[in-house]
Amino acid sequence: MTRPLRVVAVPASHPYVRRVTADDAITLHDDPRPDGAGPGVWWPPVALDAAWIRAHADEADLLHIHFGTESFDVAHLVDAVDAAHAVGWPVVQTVHDLDHPQLADADQGRYVAQLDALLPRVDAVLTLTEGAAAEIARRWGVEAVVVPHPRLLGSDFTADTAPIGFAADGRVVGLHLKDLRPGVDGPGATTALVAALDLLRARGHAVTGEVRLHRAVRDSAARDEVRRLCAASDAVVLVEHDRLDDTALAAGLARLDACVLPYRHGTHSGWLELCWDLGVPVVAPDTGHYADQHDDPTVASARFAADGSALADALDGVLRAGARPGTTHRRDIITARSAERDRVDRVVVRAHLAVYRAALARPRARPAPSDPTIQPARRPAPPAERTPA
Template identity: 35%
Template sequence: MAVLPAAHPAVRRITGLGCSERIEIVPIRPGAVNGESHPGTYARDPGPGPDPDLNHVDVAHVHFGYDYLNPESARDVIEYLSRAGVPMVLTVHDIVYPSHEDARPHRSHTGTLVGAAAQVLTLTEVAARELWVRWGVDAMVVPHPRLLDEAEVSAAIRASRHLRAPGDVVVGVLLERMGENIEGPELLDLLAPVAAGRRGAHLRIVVESQAWRDACGEDRESGGHHLVAELAAEGGWESVRLTRYEARDLGPLLAEFAALDVCVLPYRFATHSTWLEMCRDLGVAPVLPAVGFLREQWFDRCDPDEHSGEVYDPRDPGSLTWAVHTAIDEPRSAPPRVEGADPRMVMATHERVYRAAARRREAASDVS
């Protein structure tokens, strides 16, 4: 089977590819990711014939919603796979594309992919209903599995103890890739009341390295230090630090993330978030906006009053401060994962879907 984007670390966990010894993974085609050549990403093939790379591929699994597949590439992907006669399994992560404020083009491209897929998957029941309402597709719900195994979680938690002192309160703000769906640095000012009168309050700004360098322009490093110094002076935080990570290697970030008590996800719009699952794995309380299906993803089949996670209204600055205060002062455990989210069960579900799509392809070939 082929996977797009195979290079993305979360996709391998979501798909469960690391758990199977019976499926051979083939990257769809080399292409450009953030300006670099990287396997497992899509690049348009101008040739009229099928790609020889797909000669031995039975099924392609496309994950739509990541920035690594531009919405405009949707029709190209369909044509590329169609020429090779390879059926497509589609997981819809984002109905609203995370980097484009105008959602209409993305929804159109999502509809194009949905219509061409042999099977559509998504992560929550509410997203499946949305897909049915918009495009009349009966999507299968495959819940998000854990991103980290027990050894990774244990190692991250052990290492995190060296990054904070007893009694500290550490608040993280996830600026991610600083796309149009992220409130950005201006939101950091709204968190100043959280530190007021609170001893040992620390702020961590979590941002993708390349996005931060791009945002700082020519004066990259000093511009970043200036923002940190300004926040530390005006916000009353005992310390403020940038925590930068590489998009395709989250390993070095795990200890820093595990050291957080609370992580603010300042999305202006979204559907689902892989970062919520990182919070669940590492026991970090998320503060999430009332947008998309984030609330349903985090509290799936759970009572919100019994678990961590605070929801704020992105239109009301005061609600963000209240939500962070509540997450700090009323700590609770993360909601458990829903039934079927075990990585082995996710892999087994995907494998059944792949085999069914491959059988339909074989049946169609026999008829023709």
């Protein structure tokens, strides 16, 4: 019997990575733990390092980069890819982000420089939507394999046990700002939501907003502005809480009639996928490729302007298309989507296996030396937890 392919995935413990490699033909190398890191902490990723790769050359067949490149400068990443090639490992990269959600607008150039260096250098590129693949082809001349996002609802839930919320008289639109990471525009999204809800109420809709915020945030000025905006509106309530575990998060989302995504920049959203699993309609900003993740009338995008008009129209559409919490219709949607996830997730795993085998079978030229013109970038702080985005 042929042994499984041994893959160093960066990171191996991420739920997305576990989903897309769930096959007996693939074995993931455990994430090496950074010095002093607690359980479950994989960043900055130890395996994305030339010295580590050379020291563990006999333990794997292939390197797959998903998350964590923002922990390093460009030269470090190029050295890691060249080391992988030197020991005989093909390198695969999934481009989850074209605009990095963990970095501020002013720092996006460093991430683009990483993509400039890595995408032409790796052996295969994957991404999550056709729109992102087209952008990759246009910007880097690289053909990316499109693999849809897998389910994000935890394995503790089935179609029968996933929460469906509870019936209520009015509709509730949620805005989860979490810890106000750089890719989240808390004040801007809150401003647009308040204005949109005022417009919907003027049209006769019985709708309120629920803005949620972690007690510990990265941007205290943005938090204070969100507090002020919510206090000044009778259309929204602000709920501040500690980070939710998976069960509490699913229950909180399930009680919504719709969810607004608060991103200032980004490309794809795990949060959108979790809402889709739970039958919760979503409106995303008209940036990135969020709207490409599902061709579904309950997923829409809109410009989040201060007047709220575009967001109000998008919310009106998804609320009409979606199912109310606590109804059999919501349960039926979850059941149908669960079956669709079963099918698509199998396709996604097979696609990864096919990419790995093709990369291993493809003859490669000797690695080019590292470009001496590549200048190291300032090393940013390690990222916070990433799922769902």
